[in-house]
Amino acid sequence: MRWGAEKLELHRFSGLYILGLFILIFALWIPDTFLHVSTLRNIVTSQSITGVLAVGLVCAMAAGAFDLSFAQAAGTGSILAAILTTSFHMNVVLTVVIVIAYGAVVGLVNSLLVNWIGLSSIVTTLGTSSVLLAIDEKLTNENYIAGIPRSFVTAINGTILGIPEVFVIMVAVVLLGWYLLVHTPQGRRMYATGHASEAARLAGVRTSRSILYGFLASGLAAGVAGVMLLAVVGTGDPTAGPSYLLPVFAALFLGSTQVHPGRFNVWGTVIGIFLLGVGVQGLQLAGYSEQWISDLFNGVALLLATGFAVRNGTLSLRR
Amino acid sequence: MNDVLKLEGVTKSFGAYKALDDVSVDFRQGEVHGILGVNGSGKSTLLKCVAGYYVPDSGKASVSGIELPWGSPEAAAKLGIRFIHQDLGLVGEMSVIDNLALGTRYEGRAWVSDRRERRRALQLLQQVGIDVDPSAPVWRLTKTEKTMLAVARAMRNGFSEKDVLLLDEPTASLSSGEVRVLFELLRSLSRRGVAIGFVSHRLREVLEICDRVSVLRNGRCVASRSTEGLSERELIDLLVGAPLSEVYGSNSEPVASPRVLLEARGLRGGALHELDLTLHEGEVLGIAGLDGSGRELVSRLLVGADAWESGSIVLNGKTFERLHPDITVQNKVAYVPADRKSQSLLPGFSLRENLTLAKIGTRRKGWLSLRDERRDSAHWLDRVHVDQRNVELPISLLSGGNQQRVVIARWLRFGARVMVLDEPTQGVDVAGRSAIYDSLADASRAGTGLIIVSTDSEELVSVCDRVLVLFDGRVALDLDRDALLAGGTAVLDRAILSGVPEAEGVTGEY
Numbered sequence: 001m002r003w004g005a006e007k008l009e010l011h012r013f014s015g016l017y018i019l020g021l022f023i024l025i026f027a028l029w030i031p032d033t034f035l036h037v038s039t040l041r042n043i044v045t046s047q048s049i050t051g052v053l054a055v056g057l058v059c060a061m062a063a064g065a066f067d068l069s070f071a072q073a074a075g076t077g078s079i080l081a082a083i084l085t086t087s088f089h090m091n092v093v094l095t096v097v098i099v100i101a102y103g104a105v106v107g108l109v110n111s112l113l114v115n116w117i118g119l120s121s122i123v124t125t126l127g128t129s130s131v132l133l134a135i136d137e138k139l140t141n142e143n144y145i146a147g148i149p150r151s152f153v154t155a156i157n158g159t160i161l162g163i164p165e166v167f168v169i170m171v172a173v174v175l176l177g178w179y180l181l182v183h184t185p186q187g188r189r190m191y192a193t194g195h196a197s198e199a200a201r202l203a204g205v206r207t208s209r210s211i212l213y214g215f216l217a218s219g220l221a222a223g224v225a226g227v228m229l230l231a232v233v234g235t236g237d238p239t240a241g242p243s244y245l246l247p248v249f250a251a252l253f254l255g256s257t258q259v260h261p262g263r264f265n266v267w268g269t270v271i272g273i274f275l276l277g278v279g280v281q282g283l284q285l286a287g288y289s290e291q292w293i294s295d296l297f298n299g300v301a302l303l304l305a306t307g308f309a310v311r312n313g314t315l316s317l318r319r
Numbered sequence: 320m321n322d323v324l325k326l327e328g329v330t331k332s333f334g335a336y337k338a339l340d341d342v343s344v345d346f347r348q349g350e351v352h353g354i355l356g357v358n359g360s361g362k363s364t365l366l367k368c369v370a371g372y373y374v375p376d377s378g379k380a381s382v383s384g385i386e387l388p389w390g391s392p393e394a395a396a397k398l399g400i401r402f403i404h405q406d407l408g409l410v411g412e413m414s415v416i417d418n419l420a421l422g423t424r425y426e427g428r429a430w431v432s433d434r435r436e437r438r439r440a441l442q443l444l445q446q447v448g449i450d451v452d453p454s455a456p457v458w459r460l461t462k463t464e465k466t467m468l469a470v471a472r473a474m475r476n477g478f479s480e481k482d483v484l485l486l487d488e489p490t491a492s493l494s495s496g497e498v499r500v501l502f503e504l505l506r507s508l509s510r511r512g513v514a515i516g517f518v519s520h521r522l523r524e525v526l527e528i529c530d531r532v533s534v535l536r537n538g539r540c541v542a543s544r545s546t547e548g549l550s551e552r553e554l555i556d557l558l559v560g561a562p563l564s565e566v567y568g569s570n571s572e573p574v575a576s577p578r579v580l581l582e583a584r585g586l587r588g589g590a591l592h593e594l595d596l597t598l599h600e601g602e603v604l605g606i607a608g609l610d611g612s613g614r615e616l617v618s619r620l621l622v623g624a625d626a627w628e629s630g631s632i633v634l635n636g637k638t639f640e641r642l643h644p645d646i647t648v649q650n651k652v653a654y655v656p657a658d659r660k661s662q663s664l665l666p667g668f669s670l671r672e673n674l675t676l677a678k679i680g681t682r683r684k685g686w687l688s689l690r691d692e693r694r695d696s697a698h699w700l701d702r703v704h705v706d707q708r709n710v711e712l713p714i715s716l717l718s719g720g721n722q723q724r725v726v727i728a729r730w731l732r733f734g735a736r737v738m739v740l741d742e743p744t745q746g747v748d749v750a751g752r753s754a755i756y757d758s759l760a761d762a763s764r765a766g767t768g769l770i771i772v773s774t775d776s777e778e779l780v781s782v783c784d785r786v787l788v789l790f791d792g793r794v795a796l797d798l799d800r801d802a803l804l805a806g807g808t809a810v811l812d813r814a815i816l817s818g819v820p821e822a823e824g825v826t827g828e829y
Contacts, residue, residue, distance in 0.1 A: 182687070184687055187687075188687070198662055202663065204644055
């Protein structure tokens with residue numbers, strides 16, 4: 001008996017073919033700089049934070065919780081980590097625990113506002129995002145926080161068997177997110193909530209719980225990403241958070257055209273992240289290193305991918 | 320009196336089904352004309368033909384001697400036909416002023432002046448005799464006020480003796496008192512020369528207000544006569560056909576007294592004033608009633624989809640003062656809503672995901688195995704005779720009947736002890752229906768109690784052990800199997816329309 005197509009169908013994995021094409025193009029174009037271990041390491045490191053945030057966002061969006069606060073939550077998290085390690089001289093483990101707990105609190109607050117007060121998730125997270133930005137600015141007086149202990153940076157931004165540690169964290173988060181969403185009943189309930197909330201409720205799904213878990217996942221991921229951000233950048237940057245907002249959303253929507261078209265999914269999002277990462281990194285190595293080129297690339301890639309998917313009916317993002 | 324709107328030989332088929340068969344009716348100046356019929360008799364179809372929504376297969380219509388072209392709402396409007404749809408066509412979020420302008424226009428063309436619009440709105444509202452704030456959003460209005468507002472809008476551009484106002488079941492969601500207020504308004508309009516035609520279920524009120532009635536049965540106009548000297552009893556005979564003389568109901572005691580699965584005690588909410596019911600193991604209990612009788616609310620209240628005002632529900636021996644769907648599901652009560660698309664299906668999801676929604680999980684705890692889930696889904700599709708091997712197919716690609724069977728399979732697999740079904744075969748073809756009934760019969764034999772809320776009398780008579788008839792928000796009658804077998808749909812339709820048993824020898828409890 002044949003079940004749905006689980007093979008490498010062109011449209012479900014078109015992102016992988018395009019990723020291959022990108023690698024081929026850059027390999028022929030700039031073989032000396034592109035075909036180098038450092039390139040791979042750069043891509044992997046730079047996309048790891050995006051990846052962790054994206055997995056959290058996939059969980060929230062799957063449950064229909066539109067989270068706009070995760071990027072600033074990560075930024076404020078990294079400032080919190082910077083202050084804990086410098087002013088309070090806290091050790092790595094305690095800092096990580098506190099920042100992740102902070103992320104959980106952000107998720108809890110978001111879900112309380114949505115579930116109890118009944119605010120829309122977009123309005124809620126826009127509001128909490130601004131509050132988090134205010135906390136960030138108040139804590140730093142809008143200055144960088146320098147003097148992050150070496151021990152902290154090496155503990156998080158080191159390597160394990162030559163593999164960047166942040167990449168290992170991302171892989172772990174990706175596997176966890178995939179497991180929760182696809183291989184637990186609660187994950188299915190979250191998708192059902194996001195897809196047809198009333199039908200799910202009438203079938204006995206506790207939809208407010210799905211939304212709680214979605215925001216919680218997103219908040220926890222922002223906490224983890226905050227720690228990673230501080231270690232990768234090496235200083236507490238009060239403006240670092242928001243720059244992740246667009247790339248993560250771009251990867252998420254790109255991902256929703258892949259693997260399981262029409263659904264926000266972890267593996268599709270991973271493909272999206274590396275597609276964008278390789279493209280941007282390649283262009284930078286080829287000499288197009290201005291910020292506007294990366295942003296243009298991200299934007300055009302998102303529009304093309306989702307545009308095609310909507311046109312051929314595998315995705316409905318219209319409204 | 321002059322004929323204003325004249326319909327001649329209107330016939331309309333939907334496929335093999337003849338919704339209207341050679342219907343001729345005329346609406347006269349200054350007259351209130353009621354159009355009556357049981358569900359599916361074609362009365363709404365008739366109005367929709369006139370309004371230009373449907374194009375009849377044959378027949379003619381004319382307004383004051385000018386032929387009305389079919390299928391053109393604009394032409395109908397131009398000839399002075401005003402139409403009020405059952406849902407009134409109001410936008411709840413918008414103000415009274417804005418709603419009055421919807422579909423017509425504001426007073427100002429280039430510049431909408433609040434003051435001018437307000438003045439005009441007050442004038443219109445005064446005409447229909449309601450006192451509401453023109454800037455208030457419509458959702459704040461009572462049901463009567465909304466209906467009056469719709470009338471005010473229909474009459475916005477003034478009215479003349481050539482106008483016809485057609486209303487499609489304007490009284491469905493109104494209580495008796497509210498209906499009276501509306502009828503007074505219609506009366507006053509008709510005194511000013513407007514021809515009024517309306518579809519209604521409310522026999523008593525119809526007899527009171529209408530000058531004439533036309534009765535449709537199975538798409539045919541079986542009577543079009545003055546209400547003078549017409550009794551409610553005669554009207555029911557016209558509506559249902561064959562006058563009923565058989566004595567029915569032997570009131571046989573149930574053989575054993577099976578376990579009670581669900582009990583509602585004095586449940587009250589919205590149009591439902593008081594609902595008491597008891598569902599036994601393996602019983603198929605039908606709920607019938609007109610629109611507005613509270614019937615539409617029964618299923619949602621029983622499963623806790625909507626909150627009720629007072630009363631309680633007893634499940635598994637536990638009394639609940641309020642319920643939520645997740646609690647009812649925990650107590651093994653399933654809900655199959657009428658509106659599949661938005662209330663029971665996950666439209667973009669696969670058959671498998673739709674089927675397992677109520678009980679997700681496979682053998683191993685901590686790992687949802689898609690392979691096990693697929694095998695299980697295929698098994699259950701087989702059990703409800705959905706002939707589809709590919710469980711990964713999106714459910715939206717299935718026919719309505721198959722979709723409904725997947726929903727039923729969802730609850731059978733879940734192991735529901737009680738299933739509350741609202742219009743379970745709505746939009747399902749004949750073959751699909753019998754398959755659904757088979758699945759339900761299997762469930763009932765296994766001890767599951769079924770509550771079937773339906774407007775389809777034939778369905779209720781053929782599948783139910785007992786039917787509760789609601790009237791004006793209360794259980795008016797409890798028809799048992801013998802009564803249903805003896806009297807058929809005629810008995811049920813009669814009870815639905817009048818709320819009282821009419822034949823002799825009825826041994827209901829009420």
